[in-house]
Amino acid sequence: MKRIVYLLIAISLIFSACSHKGELAGNGKRKHHKREERIPKRITYNYVLRSSDYNLKYQKAFEYFNKKKYYKALDLFAQLVPHYRGTSRGDEVLYYYALTNFKLKDYVTAGYYFKNFAYSYPNSEFAEEALFMSAYCYYRMSPRWSLDQEMTNDAITQFELFLSKFPNSDMVDSVNHLIDNLRYKLQEKSYRNSKLYYDLGYFHAASIALNNSLKDYPATPFKDDILYYIALSRYNYASNSIIEKQQQRYLDALDAILSYKDQMPDGKYIDKINELEKKINAKLEKIKTKTVK
Numbered sequence: 001m002k003r004i005v006y007l008l009i010a011i012s013l014i015f016s017a018c019s020h021k022g023e024l025a026g027n028g029k030r031k032h033h034k035r036e037e038r039i040p041k042r043i044t045y046n047y048v049l050r051s052s053d054y055n056l057k058y059q060k061a062f063e064y065f066n067k068k069k070y071y072k073a074l075d076l077f078a079q080l081v082p083h084y085r086g087t088s089r090g091d092e093v094l095y096y097y098a099l100t101n102f103k104l105k106d107y108v109t110a111g112y113y114f115k116n117f118a119y120s121y122p123n124s125e126f127a128e129e130a131l132f133m134s135a136y137c138y139y140r141m142s143p144r145w146s147l148d149q150e151m152t153n154d155a156i157t158q159f160e161l162f163l164s165k166f167p168n169s170d171m172v173d174s175v176n177h178l179i180d181n182l183r184y185k186l187q188e189k190s191y192r193n194s195k196l197y198y199d200l201g202y203f204h205a206a207s208i209a210l211n212n213s214l215k216d217y218p219a220t221p222f223k224d225d226i227l228y229y230i231a232l233s234r235y236n237y238a239s240n241s242i243i244e245k246q247q248q249r250y251l252d253a254l255d256a257i258l259s260y261k262d263q264m265p266d267g268k269y270i271d272k273i274n275e276l277e278k279k280i281n282a283k284l285e286k287i288k289t290k291t292v293k
Contacts, residue, residue: 045072054083058093065100074100091117091124102133111137115158128166132175135159139178145189152182184221191222198229203237207256228269231256235276238283247287250280 048060061076077097084090098113114134121127135158142152159175159182169175190213197206210230214223234256238249257277260267267273 049075049079054080058084058089061093062096065096068103070100070103074104091121091126094120095124095126095130098130098133102137105140107137107140111141128169128171131158131162131165132169132171135162135175136178139182142182142185145185145192149186149189152185156182183217187217187220187222190216191220191226194226195229198233203233203240207233207237224264224267224269227256227260227264228267228273231260231273231276235280238280243287247284250284250287253280254284 043056043060045060045064048057051057057076057080061073061080064070064073064076074097077093077100080089080093081097084093094113094117098110098117101110101113111134114130114137117124117130118127118134121130124130135155138151138155138158142149142155156179159179162169162175163172166172191210194206194209194213197203197209207230210226210233214220214226214230220226231253234249234253238246238253241249254277257273257280260269260273264270
């Protein structure tokens with residue numbers, strides 16, 4: 001009888017051991033199963049950046065943007081753009097990615113993505129603003145008048161494109177004002193580059209360059225200056241010419257003076273122009289006297 005009892009106890013211990021091993025083996029296997037992502041109580045930027053939860057990235061990207069933490073928002077929007085491309089969130093994410101670059105003053109990148117947006121989502125609620133911002137990025141990159149003005153011309157082109165696509169926009173007046181600012185820069189460059197010939201003493205070249213500047217920009221705010229320096233250039237050119245050519249060149253200077261008085265009767269140089277006219281008439285009188293003798 002004792003043997004039977006001992007045998008049952010031994011069998012019971014063997015089954016108990018096997019069951020315990022199986023449980024350990026099972027636990028071991030579970031350790032290798034992929035665990036679900038646990039969201040910490042305090043969500044950090046680095047956690048969001050590495051997370052595979054794009055809804056969380058989306059939420060935090062706008063949260064960072066609204067708090068003006070643009071560098072953090074930029075990294076998240078950069079991940080969201082390809083993920084949401086072709087979805088209902090695609091246009092919003094791309095627009096704010098471009099806008100975040102703009103906030104960080106990266107106008108080259110912002111301008112590229114705003115322009116890309118305008119062509120990719122022409123019917124989006126952000127389309128009008130995106131096309132405006134595309135042009136405005138060029139505006140912000142436009143340099144001072146003395147430098148190359150390619151970016152200035154590009155900005156004008158983009159603003160004119162905006163006006164053609166959105167002629168009834170609330171921003172029309174603002175756009176026209178910005179275009180005026182850009183054109184002023186082009187006009188100033190044209191005038192100052194032309195006047196440089198006068199400053200260097202190349203009076204004939206100055207007269208031609210200033211006249212061309214006026215032809216290019218007939219409504220230039222520098223019209224008063226240009227007309228005055230055309231007259232002054234012709235006067236100096238005549239004064240430095242050989243005697244045989246002075247008479248005709250003084251007459252050309254008189255033409256420029258009459259043009260100034262006709263177009264700028266109340267111009268800021270009107271007194272100087274009148275004095276210059278007296279000088280030229282006196283010179284012509286001397287030339288006529290010498291010719292008669």
